[in-house]
Amino acid sequence: MIKIEELHKSYPIGKDSLHVLKGIDLHIKEGEFVSIMGSSGSGKSTLLNIVGLLDVHDAGNYYLNGQLIKDMNEKKAAQLRNKFLGFIFQSFNLISYKTAVENVALPLYYKGISRKERLEIALDYLDKVGLKDWAGHLPNELSGGQKQRVAIARALVTKPKVVLADEPTGALDSTTTDSVMDLLKDINDEGMTVFVITHEEEVAEQTKRIVRLKDGRIISDEFTKASKAV
Numbered sequence: 001m002i003k004i005e006e007l008h009k010s011y012p013i014g015k016d017s018l019h020v021l022k023g024i025d026l027h028i029k030e031g032e033f034v035s036i037m038g039s040s041g042s043g044k045s046t047l048l049n050i051v052g053l054l055d056v057h058d059a060g061n062y063y064l065n066g067q068l069i070k071d072m073n074e075k076k077a078a079q080l081r082n083k084f085l086g087f088i089f090q091s092f093n094l095i096s097y098k099t100a101v102e103n104v105a106l107p108l109y110y111k112g113i114s115r116k117e118r119l120e121i122a123l124d125y126l127d128k129v130g131l132k133d134w135a136g137h138l139p140n141e142l143s144g145g146q147k148q149r150v151a152i153a154r155a156l157v158t159k160p161k162v163v164l165a166d167e168p169t170g171a172l173d174s175t176t177t178d179s180v181m182d183l184l185k186d187i188n189d190e191g192m193t194v195f196v197i198t199h200e201e202e203v204a205e206q207t208k209r210i211v212r213l214k215d216g217r218i219i220s221d222e223f224t225k226a227s228k229a230v
């Protein structure tokens with residue numbers, strides 16, 4: 001599903017450049033549930049942004065669903081993002097003046113589906129995350145955990161192959177973190193590939209594989225106990 005070979009990425013800093021990813025090799029198969037850990041500045045978000053086609057790498061190869069990602073214009077990248085990828089962010093990124101159901105329906109706008117049908121589909125996804133009764137509420141009327149569940153429903157509504165989550169529980173307390181992680185587990189049980197950045201060891205342990213980054217290199221890549229649970 002995601003295959004990365006000898007990937008490098010640098011950012012220009014004035015006349016110099018900051019070498020952030022220094023030869024990453026990573027293969028994530030369809031249906032895996034993987035977390036990426038590492039201290040601040042180790043390159044986690046940079047890697048996720050490249051995987052999510054939000055940024056480009058400088059050297060090495062990246063294949064998404066068998067397709068080599070190279071020299072891609074923004075239009076093509078957006079098409080691939082809409083087709084294959086769903087995103088969840090720490091800060092939820094919901095639109096404040098739209099209701100929960102309208103936020104979830106938004107990604108369907110680009111698929112040429114009528115408004116009525118978009119809202120029906122979105123309501124089904126809100127039901128899936130346990131928030132059907134909150135469909136008509138605005139984000140500021142929801143708790144942090146509820147907002148994140150709306151964001152998860154929004155990430156799923158286009159039926160992506162891969163869900164990419166950058167610190168999805170970073171803004172949540174431990175009980176809410178568990179409910180969000182349970183939801184990601186359910187999604188993964190249904191066959192979706194899930195790739196999560198986290199700082200929290202307890203969160204990473206709930207995924208099936210932990211990849212650890214240090215200074216732009218992978219220093220370990222191990223399956224967790226959760227991967228062995230039946």
Ligand SMILES: Nc1ncnc2c1ncn2[C@@H]1O[C@H](COP(=O)(O)OP(=O)(O)OP(=O)(O)O)[C@@H](O)[C@H]1O
Nearest residue numbers: 011012018020038039040041042043044045046047
């Ligand atoms: N657009 C950018 N331009 C310049 N430098 C950047 C840019 N994005 C990230 N960096 C730098 O690249 C390094 C890696 O950043 P990255 O955000 O990938 O780390 P991270 O592991 O996700 O950190 P954190 O856990 O704090 O989010 C950092 O030193 C950061 O300052």
